[in-house]
Amino acid sequence: MKQAKKQRLEAVGWKVGDVSEFLSLSAADSALIDVRMQLAKELRKHRVGHRLTQTAVAHRIGSSQSRVAKMEAGDPSVSLDLLVRTLLASGTSGTVIANAFVAATPRRRTARRSA
Amino acid sequence: MKQAKKQRLEAVGWKVGDVSEFLSLSAADSALIDVRMQLAKELRKHRVGHRLTQTAVAHRIGSSQSRVAKMEAGDPSVSLDLLVRTLLASGTSGTVIANAFVAATPRRRTARRSA
DNA sequence: GCGATGCATGTCACTATTGACATATGTCGG
DNA sequence: CCGACATATGTCAATAGTGACATGCATCGC
Numbered sequence: 313m314k315q316a317k318k319q320r321l322e323a324v325g326w327k328v329g330d331v332s333e334f335l336s337l338s339a340a341d342s343a344l345i346d347v348r349m350q351l352a353k354e355l356r357k358h359r360v361g362h363r364l365t366q367t368a369v370a371h372r373i374g375s376s377q378s379r380v381a382k383m384e385a386g387d388p389s390v391s392l393d394l395l396v397r398t399l400l401a402s403g404t405s406g407t408v409i410a411n412a413f414v415a416a417t418p419r420r421r422t423a424r425r426s427a
Numbered sequence: 428m429k430q431a432k433k434q435r436l437e438a439v440g441w442k443v444g445d446v447s448e449f450l451s452l453s454a455a456d457s458a459l460i461d462v463r464m465q466l467a468k469e470l471r472k473h474r475v476g477h478r479l480t481q482t483a484v485a486h487r488i489g490s491s492q493s494r495v496a497k498m499e500a501g502d503p504s505v506s507l508d509l510l511v512r513t514l515l516a517s518g519t520s521g522t523v524i525a526n527a528f529v530a531a532t533p534r535r536r537t538a539r540r541s542a
Numbered sequence: 543g544c545g546a547t548g549c550a551t552g553t554c555a556c557t558a559t560t561g562a563c564a565t566a567t568g569t570c571g572g
Numbered sequence: 573c574c575g576a577c578a579t580a581t582g583t584c585a586a587t588a589g590t591g592a593c594a595t596g597c598a599t600c601g602c
Contacts, residue, residue: 340488340515344508347521365548373455376591381550391559391589392508393459400455406462406532410525417521480578491561496580506559506589 324386346416351395352386373401461531467501488516
């Protein structure tokens, strides 16, 4: 894993061991984290775009301002469930959410003809 | 909510109250359940397609056969996190996962020009 | 200055989700 | 019939996620 990315993740609270590439973080795990980050960004974008406060969004989903803040910060203590639920509840289209998945997920290397 | 769908959900263990349309299940909640169902189906398809047993998949993600069974059954006791993590770990492309989201999410009614 | 507002961060008691295990059901081949 | 295998379902102790709350730090308008 690149240093830059590692530090980016650790800054937000994800535990990324020294040997992360092989032990702590499987490819799937790290892809999932990326998805979360994407969704977090999407949530903030959507919220700000609609000129809502975190408190407003929180009420809409029956949660609290602090949790919404954590969602947008990509805090490890928020589940994918909650993130997606919040996005849907605040009116983000499934397509946008879907895009976050493609964007955050490693594209398969396009196979080069070997012969 | 349609009777058919309601029964389908209850059969798998989701609690869907009588007044679900208005109280128990918000649109977002029910959309999220649909997403889970889609992903569950996708997981089974992928696994069977690759001729893996549930036990094999379980080992790959450090879980147990019973949990994989529950995942594929769309059991409410499995989180979206686990479901997605499993899909990614077993090699499902982000695109496929993304499609589940668009498929399961209510499309916005295409606005008809009013004048 | 100061009160109000919006966001970030830490903590905590309560609940949901977890892997593991036992066990039931079915389906093969012999 | 009987083992071996694949899957389904229920349970449980351990852990992870939850909303709520306190509090800190900016940035406003006055």
